[in-house]
Amino acid sequence: MKLENEIVQEKFRNDYHKLAVNIIYTYGWLMRFNTNFFGKFDLTPQQYNILRILRGQYPDPVNINLLKERMLDKMSDASRLVERLKTKGLVDKNISKNDKRHAQVVINNNGLNLLKKIDELGGNFDKIFSLLNIEETKTLNSLLDKLRG
Helix, strand or coil: CHHHHHHCCCCCHHHHHHHHHHHHHHHHHHHHHHHHHCCCCCCCHHHHHHHHHHHHEEECCCCCHHHHHHHHCCCCHHHHHHHHHHHHCCEEEEEEECCCCCEEEEEHHHHHHHHHHHHHCCHHHHHHHHCHHHHHHHHHHHHHHHHHH
C-alpha cells in the first residue's frame, strides 16, 4: 500500500522527505511484525538478536561490549537483555571474580534449541518480503547500504 494511504498524508516537502518518512514508517511496520513473530517464543526482537550473536560465537563466551557492538538496535541495554535471557534459562553468565563489571556470556543448550525452532519457521519470516523478487531485494539492499554511506 502506498505511504500516502497508510499515513493519510498527500503532500511531502520533497521526495527526500517522503523517503525519510517511508523508511521510518516501514521500520515500525517491520518491528511490529518482528515483535509478533518473536513473541510466540517469549522473546523480543532484541533478545533474539543477542541469542543470534551468541550462537555465532558459540562455544566461546563473549563480553557485554561485544554484544553492544554487534547489536542491530544500538539503543538497547545489552546488560538488561542478557539478564532477561539468563532468567529465561537461555544463556549462562559468568562474572569475573576480579572485576564484577566484567561478565562472560554464552548461549546454552536451551537457547540453541530455541533458535533451532525459530530457524525452522524462517520461511514464514521471509514471507514478509515476498512481494519483492530477488533482483528487487538485491537492489533495495544495495540502496540501503549506499544510503548509510
